[in-house]
Amino acid sequence: MREKLVAGNWKMHGSLAENKALLDALVPQLASLKGASCAVCVPYPYLFQAQQALQGANVAWGAQNLSQHEKGAFTGEVSASMLVDFGCKYALVGHSERRALYGEDDATVAAKFVAAQKAGLTPILCVGETLAEREGNITEQVVARQLDAVLAVAGVAGLAKSVVAYEPVWAIGTGKTASPEQAQAVHAFIRAKVAEASADVAAGLVIQYGGSVKAANAAQLFSMPDIDGGLIGGAALSAEEFVAICRAAQ
Numbered sequence: 001m002r003e004k005l006v007a008g009n010w011k012m013h014g015s016l017a018e019n020k021a022l023l024d025a026l027v028p029q030l031a032s033l034k035g036a037s038c039a040v041c042v043p044y045p046y047l048f049q050a051q052q053a054l055q056g057a058n059v060a061w062g063a064q065n066l067s068q069h070e071k072g073a074f075t076g077e078v079s080a081s082m083l084v085d086f087g088c089k090y091a092l093v094g095h096s097e098r099r100a101l102y103g104e105d106d107a108t109v110a111a112k113f114v115a116a117q118k119a120g121l122t123p124i125l126c127v128g129e130t131l132a133e134r135e136g137n138i139t140e141q142v143v144a145r146q147l148d149a150v151l152a153v154a155g156v157a158g159l160a161k162s163v164v165a166y167e168p169v170w171a172i173g174t175g176k177t178a179s180p181e182q183a184q185a186v187h188a189f190i191r192a193k194v195a196e197a198s199a200d201v202a203a204g205l206v207i208q209y210g211g212s213v214k215a216a217n218a219a220q221l222f223s224m225p226d227i228d229g230g231l232i233g234g235a236a237l238s239a240e241e242f243v244a245i246c247r248a249a250q
């Protein structure tokens with residue numbers, strides 16, 4: 001049985017003081033979380049603070065991106081091994097904001113996925129369609145293309161050691177959450193596609209939903225058979241909201 005994972009993506013939010021208040025609230029409230037896992041993916045400058053605050057706690061941590069390169073003359077970039085130095089367990093790869101705003105194509109995302117795994121990180125591979133793609137009825141084609149790019153370089157064995165997050169772009173930050181049925185349909189498609197390569201990997205693959213998940217809608221989303229938790233944006237910045245969402249995953 002898959003254990004649900006709820007991960008908070010803080011995006012470009014936070015300060016040392018705000019983070020301390022949030023992390024100091026999360027640690028005790030999530031200490032009793034059972035039957036589900038949780039994590040926070042913080043901006044690079046706060047990885048040390050997260051490591052200090054969460055060491056030994058029931059909350060893992062990770063990054064929101066990484067370089068596809070191991071080391072070298074890549075000014076401003078951060079490597080997978082640097083994330084490991086700060087105790088990261090996870091690294092988001094291919095978030096729609098990276099794809100849309102920073103031109104990350106499928107091949108780059110796939111290379112980041114491999115780099116993360118090579119260093120021992122668990123990549124959280126973000127996939128999802130834009131509103132135009134959904135309205136054009138090509139959601140499955142888009143998600144399949146994004147998955148195929150990773151399968152081509154990492155294989156289904158690589159996916160086995162990863163998490164997939166389905167995040168319809170039109171639901172991110174908009175308050176327009178996908179209905180549980182809409183999300184379940186794409187999650188089932190993802191699982192069926194992976195099952196073409198390996199039924200075992202598909203059965204064990206954690207597929208998170210992301211896109212305006214809130215405490216009020218989390219339980220209904222997480223009740224769907226192929227939704228294994230959530231990747232949380234705005235609601236992750238509120239201890240009360242994030243704890244409630246994590247508890248809904250138990």
Ligand SMILES: O=C(CO)COP(=O)(O)O
Pocket residue numbers: 009095167171172173174175210211212213231232233234235
């Ligand atoms: O992008 C997301 C998580 O990676 C979702 O953001 P929201 O929860 O704010 O819609």
